[in-house]
Amino acid sequence: MLIVRILAVLFPILVIVALGYLYARRYPTDMGVANRLNMDIFTPALVFGILADANFRPADYQALIVGGTLLILGSGVGGWLLARFLKQPNAVLLPALMFRNTANMGMPIALFAFGENILPATVILFITATVLHFTLGLYIMTRRAHWSDLLQMPIIWATIAGFGVNLSGLHLPASGLQPLTMLGQIAIPLMLFALGVRMLDMDFRHWKLGLIGALYCPLAGALMFLLIAPWLALDAPQSGLLLIYAVLPPAVINYMLAERYHQGPQQVAAMVMLGNLLSLVSLPIALAFALPATR
Numbered sequence: 001m002l003i004v005r006i007l008a009v010l011f012p013i014l015v016i017v018a019l020g021y022l023y024a025r026r027y028p029t030d031m032g033v034a035n036r037l038n039m040d041i042f043t044p045a046l047v048f049g050i051l052a053d054a055n056f057r058p059a060d061y062q063a064l065i066v067g068g069t070l071l072i073l074g075s076g077v078g079g080w081l082l083a084r085f086l087k088q089p090n091a092v093l094l095p096a097l098m099f100r101n102t103a104n105m106g107m108p109i110a111l112f113a114f115g116e117n118i119l120p121a122t123v124i125l126f127i128t129a130t131v132l133h134f135t136l137g138l139y140i141m142t143r144r145a146h147w148s149d150l151l152q153m154p155i156i157w158a159t160i161a162g163f164g165v166n167l168s169g170l171h172l173p174a175s176g177l178q179p180l181t182m183l184g185q186i187a188i189p190l191m192l193f194a195l196g197v198r199m200l201d202m203d204f205r206h207w208k209l210g211l212i213g214a215l216y217c218p219l220a221g222a223l224m225f226l227l228i229a230p231w232l233a234l235d236a237p238q239s240g241l242l243l244i245y246a247v248l249p250p251a252v253i254n255y256m257l258a259e260r261y262h263q264g265p266q267q268v269a270a271m272v273m274l275g276n277l278l279s280l281v282s283l284p285i286a287l288a289f290a291l292p293a294t295r
Helices: 002-026 032-051 058-086 090-098 102-114 116-142 147-151 154-168 174-201 207-231 236-246 252-261 265-294
Strands: none
Touching: 002 102, 002 174, 002 265, 032 116, 032 154, 032 174, 058 090, 058 116, 058 154, 058 207, 058 236, 090 116, 090 207, 090 252, 090 265, 102 116, 102 174, 102 236, 102 265, 116 147, 116 154, 116 236, 116 252, 147 154, 174 252, 174 265, 207 236, 207 265, 236 265, 252 265
């Protein structure tokens, strides 16, 4: 039954997020070091291991890159109109409406929904979102975005190195890739646990704006998917993956950047947290359409 398959996808994710929330509620937890390790070591190891694999063919994901880019840009256009209507600064509202939780939420759901074969596609969408977030997203937020900021991220260097190895035709020995594979396996569960810990920071003082942002992301994403999907040459798993990514909530990192650059962090936190709660409704609906395509 389809409902059983949906529950099978969401149940392990909810369990790990709940464990993070309950543990942090019982024992005050600072995830700063763990998150830094995840962004600097575990996730780059995952990215490099997938891209450097001899079975990974970059040409298979060109349409997916286009789809992910259009999804973000289209959400930005609608977000700009919404910001004008609500009389909210673009720097506060737009990044949260454009950049979705492709890491903490997207990767685990894709893994449980489609299996390990979908991981290269999830990495491609994650890289696409990361590059746009730390260029266009930072420019919207601060007007001071520089490519040097992007090149300071280990994930970007892992991407460059992975593509370099893949395109060069080099075949790394299994003994060399095994440590990277083991490190990469830490990344996704840690993302989920960290999301649960972050849920303790929920602030409902700006619940109205938070609810608007939480509703906008899945609705705008679903609309963009319906507009662009017919024009993209995506196979069934990639199409299902793009649909799931379209309805993801705002990325947690939006809150961190808003706090760093003093761009309405409490408003952004409300959108992020309420968006992740609302995803308990939007994601099962998306999975109901995405999963049959993979049978």
